[in-house]
Amino acid sequence: GSVSDMLSRPKPWSKLTQKGREPFIRMQLWLNGELGQGVLPVQGQQQGPVLHSATSLQDALQQGCVSSESTPKTSASCSPAPESPMSSSESVKSLTELVQQPCPTIETSKEGKPPESSDPPASDSQPTTPLPLSGHSALSIQELVAMSPELDTYGITKRVKEVLTDNNLGQRLFGETILGLTQGSVSDLLARPKPWHKLSLKGREPFVRMQLWLNDPNNVEKLMDMKRLEKKAYMKRRHSSVSDSQPCEPPSVGIDYSQGASPQPQHQLKKPRVVLAPEEKEALKRAYQQKPYPSPKTIEELATQLNLKTSTVINWFHNYRSRIRRELFIEEIQAGSQGQAGASDSPSARSGRAAPSSEGDSCDGVEATEAEEPGATKSQGGPADMATAPADREEATQPAEKAKAQPLSSGTPAQDDREDAGRPRPLPEGPAAAPAPVPNLAARAAGEDAATSATAPAPEAPGAARAGPAERSSALPSTSAPARRPSSLQSLFGLPEAAGARDNPVRKKKAANLNSIIHRLEKAASREEPIEWEF
DNA sequence: TTGCAGTCAATATC
DNA sequence: GATATTGACTGCAA
Numbered sequence: 001g002s003v004s005d006m007l008s009r010p011k012p013w014s015k016l017t018q019k020g021r022e023p024f025i026r027m028q029l030w031l032n033g034e035l036g037q038g039v040l041p042v043q044g045q046q047q048g049p050v051l052h053s054a055t056s057l058q059d060a061l062q063q064g065c066v067s068s069e070s071t072p073k074t075s076a077s078c079s080p081a082p083e084s085p086m087s088s089s090e091s092v093k094s095l096t097e098l099v100q101q102p103c104p105t106i107e108t109s110k111e112g113k114p115p116e117s118s119d120p121p122a123s124d125s126q127p128t129t130p131l132p133l134s135g136h137s138a139l140s141i142q143e144l145v146a147m148s149p150e151l152d153t154y155g156i157t158k159r160v161k162e163v164l165t166d167n168n169l170g171q172r173l174f175g176e177t178i179l180g181l182t183q184g185s186v187s188d189l190l191a192r193p194k195p196w197h198k199l200s201l202k203g204r205e206p207f208v209r210m211q212l213w214l215n216d217p218n219n220v221e222k223l224m225d226m227k228r229l230e231k232k233a234y235m236k237r238r239h240s241s242v243s244d245s246q247p248c249e250p251p252s253v254g255i256d257y258s259q260g261a262s263p264q265p266q267h268q269l270k271k272p273r274v275v276l277a278p279e280e281k282e283a284l285k286r287a288y289q290q291k292p293y294p295s296p297k298t299i300e301e302l303a304t305q306l307n308l309k310t311s312t313v314i315n316w317f318h319n320y321r322s323r324i325r326r327e328l329f330i331e332e333i334q335a336g337s338q339g340q341a342g343a344s345d346s347p348s349a350r351s352g353r354a355a356p357s358s359e360g361d362s363c364d365g366v367e368a369t370e371a372e373e374p375g376a377t378k379s380q381g382g383p384a385d386m387a388t389a390p391a392d393r394e395e396a397t398q399p400a401e402k403a404k405a406q407p408l409s410s411g412t413p414a415q416d417d418r419e420d421a422g423r424p425r426p427l428p429e430g431p432a433a434a435p436a437p438v439p440n441l442a443a444r445a446a447g448e449d450a451a452t453s454a455t456a457p458a459p460e461a462p463g464a465a466r467a468g469p470a471e472r473s474s475a476l477p478s479t480s481a482p483a484r485r486p487s488s489l490q491s492l493f494g495l496p497e498a499a500g501a502r503d504n505p506v507r508k509k510k511a512a513n514l515n516s517i518i519h520r521l522e523k524a525a526s527r528e529e530p531i532e533w534e535f
Numbered sequence: 536t537t538g539c540a541g542t543c544a545a546t547a548t549c
Numbered sequence: 550g551a552t553a554t555t556g557a558c559t560g561c562a563a
Contacts, residue, residue, distance in 0.1 A: 170552085171551075172551080181541095181542075182542075182543055182544065183551080183553095184542085184544065184545090184552090184553080184555085185541080185543070185544095186552095187551095187552055187554085188541095188542090188553080188554085189541095190552095191552090199540085200539095200540060200541080200561095202540075203540065203541065271557090272545090273544085273546065273555090273556065273557085274555095274556055274557085275545090275555085275556080276555090276556080293537095312556070315555095315556055315558085316555090318539075318557095319555065319556065319557085321538085321539085322540075322541095323555085325539095536563100537562100537563090538561105538562090538563090539561085539562085540559100540560090541559090541561105542558080542560105543556105543557085543558075543559100544555100544556095544557090544558105545555090545557100546553100546554080546555085546556100547553075548551100548553070548554085549550100549551085549552075549553085
């Protein structure tokens, strides 16, 4: 149905969301026969016929920079790039090479940043824009991301961490060189990877890059080279600045002296970073527990009482919600991998909801067990979070939890002060589950909400209780199927079968149906006999 | 307008 | 010095 709709009434590109664009990218790649052959070979049919049509679309793609539009970072690759992006077998080759063979990350990553030692390397202020992948593949990374099978983000980060620590390579270097991210982001990413299915296209990119990097047999060597180079440059700079007698002002700071003003005033202009005092944080956390989505009024009051800017309070709530969400992902992952001990591969994909636990330090104060959103229509949900896995949320809660949560809200769901109406449900922890006392000012600020919080739908876990690992893994058919495109892609990434369905009865049914379809496909493929489909 | 994802970058901690 | 934390920001989607 979706296909029919899409084929008969395609939306203009500009009107499409990222997700909405994905099918078109896929179609384009498919239409672009050779690419399709290279990227999604049907097992056992690699030499099979390839469709060659729609060059017009392909042209459009090239000229209109379809791919790059989704990734401004690489827009350069859109222009008739040296390697004629997107066309023909070359890109196929590069794609394949990228993921399967040593990928040319390092040298190429420095294209925009020539490795000459004279060039103050990344260590200087501008960690930006590395963009690791080779020029000819800059476009391909997007394709890869779009086409990528479900990657085991947790496993990838784990391996990356291992490699980095084993070889004494820093996150900064790795981030700037390979991922195009700063140290903090890398640290965050490595420590708290989100499960693949919760990531946006953009969010997936670093993981694809990491995977590619891991696949590169020379990855360490190359990074070591970079390290040496950086060191050399640093020494050189240092040496020259010392010999210049006048210790040159901190070249760092990243201030553009070019703007006329001297660095000094600029420095002064710099907004000092707000650091919240522990009491303030505590107060905010308590307020959060009362009301994860406070009204502007509440925010205002909180800000006043805590003597903070409202924007700070707003930011704090945003960040806190978001970070709590991630903490939960981690728990899911860990629970998932524990639960399935050995079945290894894609814990991140599984999102098995484990018993909630206390949050990590970054989100401390979140000890509360999450409660279910009882009887809720579940219509709401964070864009990425729920939108990507609404079913997960739907089935999220353990019965026991449900039972607990139910009474809290069932009676007066409508009593919510409406602040939350139509909003994404609050996350993980929440008042309902662990009604923390709110003794102080924050409590008062949240008071108006607090009154209702007991009856308001309680925060919900993003992906609570799902079936056990075994069940999960059985939800998808075996990978031996000869005709499974994703498998081929996975093989490109050197990955095992992706995790699939999270379970609930409906999903199980679907999975069973899928199994049967695939089974028939397999049989058909092996017998090479036509089948009639009746799904 | 609001919430979120993703990220930066200052700062804290190890 | 490397890594972790976290307030702020940007861009996007609903």
